[in-house]
């Protein structure tokens with residue numbers, strides 16, 4: 256699955272300030288941050304293992320557990336809640352057969368809930384990977400999901 | 405008071421992918437004026453004289469911040485644009501960035517000239533990845549046009565964390581660390597990114613800059629209220645017919661925005677400033693919107709009569725507990741304690757003692773939290789206890805009531 260090996264990735268991020276960018280690329284390539292990479296990253300950047308682990312577990316776009324090929328983030332903050340985001344979550348649960356925090360068995364989707372993604376004027380909203388979907392209705396969900404492999 | 409376009413002047417007018425359309429609207433004239441007619445000190449004097457205050461929530465005077473950074477010793481200095489926009493209910497920076505990236509770049513170039521900086525960063529929240537290409541394209545066009553002389557602007561992408569919008573956490577995040585809030589002092593204008601003098605401003609704050617330089621401090625100073633100059637861009641959402649982005653002169657009544665522009669009906673309460681903001685019941689709908697009263701970053705969330713107040717407060721606190729960076733104890737434990745108690749009120753099993761604990765915890769968090777997150781997290785609790793005490797009383801467990 257991975258099109259870039261760890262040494263290749265390490266070679267393109269040589270400085271301390273690149274740690275977050277490096278972790279984000281690993282996340283993208285591998286779908287998560289494999290624990291066994293952490294000591295190697297630390298050695299390569301000359302940082303304590305705890306520091307790399309600390310950064311790797313801090314941000315919501317990084318994950319220590321294997322994620323699906325496509326990560327769905329449904330907004331649950333107040334403006335989306337007022338526009339029935341719960342109905343969207345229910346629809347996704349039914350379509351995918353998983354709940355928030357879970358990944359489908361075929362590894363196609365992970366489902367997560369998130370806070371405001373800055374699309375409240377077009378609520379309810381969700382993201383799949385880098386794409387934002389707005390003005391959602393339960394009817395729109397199957398077609399949107401169909402676009403992802 | 406009328407709608408007025410200063411910040412949104414180019415939105416929908418120019419093509420954000422074509423610098424020539426921006427040049428057609430006086431684009432980069434302010435930068436040329438700054439560089440040829442004004443010394444860096446004079447630029448800063450204009451910004452100070454305009455009375456422009458930060459639009460990211462805290463309202464700090466922009467000119468003063470710039471002056472501190474200009475006067476700080478050192479040759480390596482940084483300009484950061486805060487495009488993290490994580491406050492619940494805020495989307496105005498997204499709106500502006502997507503429609504007028506050039507004004508932002510021009511403003512950053514003026515800022516770089518004023519404080520003596522060769523490097524600028526735009527910290528873009530991960531959720532706005534779709535704007536990355538547009539911004540990069542705008543920077544490249546400005547560079548090719550010869551407008552950036554000596555200034556490099558880099559875009560740094562976030563990785564999803566509300567607290568990274570806080571200025572010191574944001575700097576730690578650019579440095580590749582956990583986005584945790586720093587102890588202050590030192591303040592960023594003297595020791596910011598990489599320990600060097602740094603100014604950090606919100607997108608909207610910066611977009612005002614070219615207009616101020618072109619039209620002069622006096623012009624700007626005459627718009628707005630005594631302590632809030634210019635306009636404010638609001639993001640309004642929730643129970644309204646026409647959600648969206650509206651720019652109003654500072655001091656405009658909340659009613660104008662909520663009822664006349666966004667067409668809300670049966671309003672029960674309004675949260676001004678997002679989750680961290682103040683809760684106003686409908687009887688306060690004539691409150692003017694300004695730093696003197698309520699403003700924050702201009703997120704306005706409207707709740708109608710059908711909504712449950714305690715539910716709203718509970719959800720607000722849940723947000724803070726999730727987004728707390730964990731560095732300071734008052735915030736980390738305070739938000740958790742409040743959720744526990746609020747959950748009881750949601751279920752109707754609160755007690756009188758719980759009310760006292762809520763009030764005490766709120767005060768403790770406001771006074772002792774390390775950053776604005778913990779300090780403002782109790783706002784919704786404090787305000788609803790003040791305006792809707794009966795609703796809390798009604799959720800005290802029946803066995804408790806004498």
Ligand SMILES: Cc1cc2nc3c(=O)[nH]c(=O)nc-3n(C[C@H](O)[C@H](O)[C@H](O)COP(=O)(O)O)c2cc1C
Pocket residue numbers: 457458459460461462463464466486487488489490491566567568569570571572604605606607609610775776777
């Ligand atoms: C928890 C927290 C989150 C914040 N998020 C943002 C944000 O997303 N965007 C922003 O411009 N300012 C945010 N701020 C305010 C910044 O710390 C800082 O005051 C601001 O970037 C300064 O720019 P300004 O003076 O132009 O407003 C946040 C503050 C706190 C405490």
Ligand code: FES
Pocket residue numbers: 330331332333334335336370371372373374375378379380492493494
């Ligand atoms: S609340 Fe859902 S996008 Fe803002």
